[in-house]
Amino acid sequence: MGRAIFWPGMALALVLLVTFWAYWPGVSGPALLDDFSSLEKLEALSDSSSLAMDYILGERSGPLGRGVSMATFVVDRWFGDGGGATSKAVNICLHLLVTICVFGFLLLLLRAWRLSHAGLVAALFSGFWALAPLQVSTVLYTVQRMAMLAALFSLMSLSCYLLWRRTLALETPRHGWIALAAVFFLLGVFSKENALVVIPLVLVTELCWLQYLDGRGRVMPGLRRASLVVFWLGLLLAVLLLLASWAWLEARYAHRDFRLEQRLFTQPRILWDYVRQFYWPDMARLGVYHDDYPLSVSLTQPNSTLPALVAWLLVLLGASLSWRWSLARRVSYGVLFFLVSHSLESTAWPLELYFEHRNYLASVGLVLIPLSLYAYASARWPILCAPTLAWVSVTLVVFLVLTASQVQIWSQPVLLAFQHVNGHPESARANRELASRFAAVGEHDLALQYSKEAYLSSLGHAAAGDEHHGDYVLRNVALACIAGNPLQADAFTRLGSVSPDRPLGDVNTLSVVVKLREKGVCPSFDWAGFLSHLRNLYLNDFDTQLASANMFTTLAMLANAEANWQDAFQYTKRSLALAPGRARELLMQLHFATALGDDLEGARLMNKLEEMASRDQLNRGQYETLKLYRKE
Numbered sequence: 018m019g020r021a022i023f024w025p026g027m028a029l030a031l032v033l034l035v036t037f038w039a040y041w042p043g044v045s046g047p048a049l050l051d052d053f054s055s056l057e058k059l060e061a062l063s064d065s066s067s068l069a070m071d072y073i074l075g076e077r078s079g080p081l082g083r084g085v086s087m088a089t090f091v092v093d094r095w096f097g098d099g100g101g102a103t104s105k106a107v108n109i110c111l112h113l114l115v116t117i118c119v120f121g122f123l124l125l126l127l128r129a130w131r132l133s134h135a136g137l138v139a140a141l142f143s144g145f146w147a148l149a150p151l152q153v154s155t156v157l158y159t160v161q162r163m164a165m166l167a168a169l170f171s172l173m174s175l176s177c178y179l180l181w182r183r184t185l186a187l188e189t190p191r192h193g194w195i196a197l198a199a200v201f202f203l204l205g206v207f208s209k210e211n212a213l214v215v216i217p218l219v220l221v222t223e224l225c226w227l228q229y230l231d232g233r234g235r236v237m238p239g240l241r242r243a244s245l246v247v248f249w250l251g252l253l254l255a256v257l258l259l260l261a262s263w264a265w266l267e268a269r270y271a272h273r274d275f276r277l278e279q280r281l282f283t284q285p286r287i288l289w290d291y292v293r294q295f296y297w298p299d300m301a302r303l304g305v306y307h308d309d310y311p312l313s314v315s316l317t318q319p320n321s322t323l324p325a326l327v328a329w330l331l332v333l334l335g336a337s338l339s340w341r342w343s344l345a346r347r348v349s350y351g352v353l354f355f356l357v358s359h360s361l362e363s364t365a366w367p368l369e370l371y372f373e374h375r376n377y378l379a380s381v382g383l384v385l386i387p388l389s390l391y392a393y394a395s396a397r398w399p400i401l402c403a404p405t406l407a408w409v410s411v412t413l414v415v416f417l418v419l420t421a422s423q424v425q426i427w428s429q430p431v432l433l434a435f436q437h438v439n440g441h442p443e444s445a446r447a448n449r450e451l452a453s454r455f456a457a458v459g460e461h462d463l464a465l466q467y468s469k470e471a472y473l474s475s476l477g478h479a480a481a482g483d484e485h486h487g488d489y490v491l492r493n494v495a496l497a498c499i500a501g502n503p504l505q506a507d508a509f510t511r512l513g514s515v516s517p518d519r520p521l522g523d524v525n526t527l528s529v530v531v532k533l534r535e536k537g538v539c540p541s542f543d544w545a546g547f548l549s550h551l552r553n554l555y556l557n558d559f560d561t562q563l564a565s566a567n568m569f570t571t572l573a574m575l576a577n578a579e580a581n582w583q584d585a586f587q588y589t590k591r592s593l594a595l596a597p598g599r600a601r602e603l604l605m606q607l608h609f610a611t612a613l614g615d616d617l618e619g620a621r622l623m624n625k626l627e628e629m630a631s632r633d634q635l636n637r638g639q640y641e642t643l644k645l646y647r648k649e
Contacts, residue, residue: 025136029120032144032413033113039148039421040109043157044102047430049305050446051160054525056090056104074636085208086163104159111165112156116147118172119381123388125179126226129347130392134402138391141409146384148416150298151291153423154305155374163209168378170205171215174198178219185231185240211361214378218357220248224340225350259365269367274483275312282313283370284363285325288356291376295383300419301440304433306450307371309443309478329356347389354382430454438467445475445484452496461500468492485522486515494547495529498539506546513554519563520554527571534578548579556587559594566595570602577605582612600629600639607646619646 048056058072073087090104097103120143127135146152155161181194205212223229229241259266267277275283287310294303313322336352339345358379362368376383391409395402426432434454437447448471456464468489475484490512497504513520521527533539551572555563564572573588586609592602603626610618626643629635635643 022136024134025140028137028140029117029143032140032147033116035417036116036144036147037109037113039417040112040153040156040424041106042428043109043153043424044105044428046105046157046427047433048101049158052158055160081206081210083163083207083209085204086166089162089166104162105157108156108159108162108165111162111169112147112152115165115169115172115377116143118169118176119143119146119384122172122176122179122381123384125176126385127388127392128183129226130396132392132395138388138395138406141406141413142384142388142391144413145387145409145416146380148413148420149295149380150300150303150416150419150423151295151373151376151380153420153427154303155377157424157427158305158374161374161377164211164374164377166208167205167210167212170201170208171212171218171378172381174201174205174212174215175218175222177201178222182227185237211358211378214358214360217248217251217360218354220244220251221350221353221357224248225336225346225353228346266365266367273367275370277365277367279312279314280367280370281365282316282322282326283310285329286313286321287371288329288359288363289325290371291373291379292355292383294373295376295380298419300423301436303373303423304437304440304447305373306437306441306444306447307373308369308446309441309474310371312370312478344389344393347393348386351382351385351389354385355379356382358382443474443478445471445478448474449492452492453499456496456499459500459502461497461502464496464500465493468496485519487512487519487521488523488526491521491526491530494542495526495533498533498542503539503542506543506550509547510550512550517554521564521568524565524567524571527568527575531571531575531578534575544579548576548581548584551575552584555591556584559591561591561594564591566592566599566602569595570605573602573605573609577609582609585609586613598629600626600635603629604639604642607643611646623647 072091073084074082089107093104093107097106120139123142124135124139127139132138155164175198177194177198181191181198184191184194202212202215205215223240223244229237229244231237263277270277270280273280293299311319313319316323316326332352333356335345336349339349356379358381359375362372362375391405394405426436431454434447434451437444438451441447448467452464452467452471455461455467471492472484472486472489490509494504494509497508534544555569555572561569569588569592573585573592576582576585576588586606589602589606589609593599593606596602603622607619607622607626610622623646626635630640630643
């Protein structure tokens with residue numbers, strides 16, 4: 018008994034140790050993409066910790082909110098740098114914890130094979146998952162802690178379900194396990210909504226792995242009937258919801274440069290690419306930037322679209338016929354685990370086409386496939402156990418080397434930028450990132466060169482989204498300021514020369530310019546002339562078709578940074594016309610009205626905000642701001 022625990026424990030400890038060693042250099046890596054929009058707002062906690070609940074409950078990245086994930090980021094801010102090395106270190110430790118959960122989950126599944134060395138096998142195959150290079154872009158992309166937490170709680174929920182199932186043969190089943198599974202399920206859902214896949218994963222686990230059998234090998238008819246009813250009702254409900262919401266889903270694609278059916282055509286190819294990148298990674302292509310991925314505009318363009326779709330249909334057909342054979346059924350479980358885990362993010366929902374972090378939970382299914390093959394071979398031909406495990410160990414060493422090298426690249430912002438451009442030369446995002454890196458070291462010409470490449474790439478790839486010409490001009494304004502070589506007026510006045518009916522499209526680009534102005538990065542730039550040009554574009558008429566509400570708000574923030582209260586007031590007025598009743602904009606308008614000495618408008622705004630406060634429509638930070646304008 019001691020040896021049965023000792024060797025698996027030592028193997029798991031070694032896996033955790035080498036995983037930690039491989040990942041730890043990544044704590045010095047850069048922030049990326051959604052790290053800025055989701056985490057930079059936490060900087061305000063340094064001034065007022067009372068705003069914590071606003072951030073925890075106010076996260077709207079998903080329809081249910083992601084309060085559990087945001088709570089961990091708030092703790093990061095309190096005890097570290099919140100978004101930098103501290104957050105990445107927490108992600109690495111969380112990856113180790115998820116690895117332990119993968120180990121426990123695999124160990125529970127292996128009980129069906131009754132292997133004498135199940136613990137050692139589970140430890141090695143959990144290392145196969147933990148050290149796969151495909152995981153790097155999840156662990157070291159700070160905001161993807163949301164995906165990691167969802168995976169953690171999903172695995173804990175599934176494990177509790179398996180523990181509950183083991184007790185059903187007892188005289189007094191331990192229903193506390195199923196209650197705990199429900200708790201972990203809810204924690205997962207409020208970490209990130211894709212934890213909802215736990216429900217179909219439980220059904221697939223019963224259908225393919227457990228087969229409704231109790232501990233004595235007897236079929237439990239009640240559980241079988243309940244599972245099949247839930248399965249078919251769930252499938253029918255999913256189909257009906259998809260059909261009923263098809264028009265609504267198509268409308269949600271209005272802000273994408275691809276249609277719903279084009280996304281559905283593209284995803285089978287992407288899923289095969291995920292599989293390939295897990296088992297046989299192309300290191301140059303790994304990373305967060307896949308906006309150059311070619312779109313399937315039809316079943317025949319590109320010509321790999323139809324074969325990819327047919328291949329998945331054949332896989333599903335094989336899985337549906339596998340229930341008669343133990344090995345085929347359990348291999349099918351790994352395949353279905355992978356596909357079900359992708360069922361929310363890789364189907365009809367209007368998300369971007371390709372992100373590696375979507376495989377964090379799904380790749381457990383890709384581990385289950387070779388695990389099932391090993392377990393079957395080991396049970397039938399015991400002589401193969403030792404050499405097969407030796408080759409698994411060799412694979413772990415190879416994965417360790419590849420992952421460690423990838424982490425070293427992720428630890429250096431400049432190296433990572435070059436890696437992304439080398440692996441994805443037509444990625445608009447990769448070229449934009451490299452442009453900013455060149456600007457940061459004063460290489461103005463190279464920065465503008467890669468900025469142009471980014472603009473041209475965005476026009477050539479639907480996955481990137483066509484970039485507004487105005488955003489391209491605005492980005493060059495920001496790059497020039499960062500490089501210490503501000504543009505002349507004839508350069509920034511080109512803004513609006515193309516598509517004057519919508520001069521700017523991306524709020525994020527303008528937000529960067531606002532931060533540069535607020536931090537005084539570019540004092541020699543003609544900010545007054547720049548704001549005058551924007552005024553001519555946006556404020557000559559009261560035209561709310563020129564920009565979104567958020568764009569008008571950001572323009573107001575830029576005018577506010579220049580102490581131009583009149584322009585700021587007019588921008589916010591247009592924002593409120595598009596989105597009436599938004600507390601942030603009403604507070605901004607109150608500030609501008611007060612600065613302009615417009616007491617009548619200030620009193621009107623104050624009354625409206627006080628009424629909203631009485632109905633609890635202001636968060637803590639907004640209420641504290643309102644108190645500053647009260648006349649005692």
